[in-house]
Amino acid sequence: MHTPNKNLTSIVEISSKPNEGFSVQKNDSSKSRREFLAISASSALGASALSFPLIGGAEAPPVKIGVLHPVTGANAYSGQQCRMGAEMAIEDINKRGGIKSLGGAKIEALLGDAQSNPQAGSAEVEKMNEAGVSAIVGAFASAICLATTQTAAKYNLPHVVDVGVADQIVERGLKNTFRFGPGYKKCAQIAVANLHVLNTAAGKPAKSVMIIHEESLFGTGTANLLSSELPGYGYDIKEVIKHANPTRDFNNIVLRMKQVNPDIVIPANYYNEYALLVRTMQQQKVAPKAIYSVLGGAASSYKFLKEFPEAANGIIDCNHWFNPKDKRSLELKKRVEAKGAFFSYEVFMTYTAMHVLADAIERAKSTDRAAIIDALSKSTFSDHIMPYGPTQFVNGQNMGAQPLMTQVVKGDIKVIIPRDFREVEPIFPLKA
């Protein structure tokens, strides 16, 4: 019935961690205090790593990694899925002998809750910094990532962004920020180009588009990109509608849709709203030629598929997706399902992000933040389940990253584009 949720215990866990240098804070000015904390935190870790040489069987001190997600609030479901992905990755890395170049040091997660808002995310970064983490993996939502990466940058704290598709995240010249997955600009461009391919192949039945997006950075940014890309291919954007999170009544939006009668509906929102929007469309008997999502919150989600198979049928999505031809991705999927959870993109994105970081720490041979940042920027990590090209970080963005196009066909989510990963032929338009 309930999705597993450990957020409350974890809040306690983090806030009760002893703060290094806490007693010194009182008399220092805030600037020098920060510097002191940053130095003391990192040097304390470094020193402890050095001062305990590993003599036969002695355990190497663990590498502390901040795992920061919105596990409560509007993004709670996604945040918890991310956290599960991170925890599974840590479990796997530790099982395989931890960070070998650090004497088999185990990764220790410091769980944080961004409470679905940027301010709380930033506050958690401050706490994690004081607790002496070597790096942070997180924080799912774009708006939160924007804040957490910036706060982490103050402390030169490496931050691997797991999802956060807004491109602003990697466009601010922050040296500490790395994103392994694709940004929304890339996703929107690929989605629009492929829409045009599909539409042309079908004899151009679709001409008009309606975009429905959530109000935060992710939805607004995606909608803006689509609005600028689509007219270039000859599509008429009839309407762009923004909605709040959460929205529990899409009747008005769907009524407008009925009036406008677009050929294609493009939703860009998170799970709950996406699911409700599509269900309301079903309820009001609005059936466009395609529901074509760009980073749709529920479009390529096994959860949505299981809960509302009829509403999900035929939906196309351009989203983060695993390489379906890689056996390991299917093994991971089974493991996730064995936990009674769904193998959603959040899980494998954060799972992979944690591995990217672990690989960098391995090569850095150190828990020093600057060394990890350096190793990340030189990463050529290839031992992963994503359908990406060679890893190469340019200004923190992995240039090899790309989304896949999927479609819900016969009760399953199948890759339709690109051909290299294709599992089934696309169905477009949905009805004649």
Added chain:
Amino acid sequence: MFDSTIFLASLLNGITMGAVYALIALGLTLVYGVLHIINFAHGACLMIALYGVYALWAILGIDPYAALPVMVLMMFALGYLLQRYIINRAGHSKDERVLLLTLGLSIVFENLALIWFHSDTRTVETAYSLQTLSIGPVMLSLPKFYAFWGALGVSALMLSIMRWTDLGRAIRAVAKERTGAKLMGIDVEQVYALSFGIGLACLGAAACFLLPAYYVNPTVGNGFIFVSFTIVVLGGMGSFLGALLGGILIGVVESLGGLYLGESLGQVGIFIIFIFFLIFRPQGMFGGKP
């Protein structure tokens, strides 16, 4: 310009939602009318009722509508005990204390819900969740249709209780003239607690009608509290008929506002009306002279 069917659909949508708003505001206006308590915990109490309905459904498999009698009784009991043993004792009948107390209670309730249910948004899935009813060319979702009649029914019941029963007379007497009522032998303390109980019982009923077409999370009440206060002011503080009509009016304004101004601006209309009333008719539609 919108098609007439679409306008009609939005109008109906607003009326049905408005009926539920009215039911929620009815409880608030009763508590204000009798106890002169501005109950800031009203939204949090609605949240508790929604979780009650959710828990009955999730754990025992009880349909939200079938949960109605249970929820009404439970919320009544909660309201009665809350007023009798907490608000009455800690408030010492001082308005500002009671105000802070209810505000504090709402914070406590929200955090208890966070502990027990976590912050996930939860919904109830029933066979009729997605069904629609065709009224001419208009498609209305079945849960909303039920909610409309249910809310009207409960409101009518409330109004009859207030008008024709001894309890109703006692409540009205206490509302009008506390000391006089006491002198006539009415147990004022008891009436206070009963009124608070009935106020929350309305929420119990509203929750049963609301949840099949809505959701619950620990902060769900916040969205209703402003709307309810607006309705209460609009209808006239303490006026039942005012709350009923005000609720439906607000529902319609919200829905049409959403249709014409876009979803994110939909609620603007509500607050424009609110300000308009505060300036030109502060006693509300049915309230006496302030």
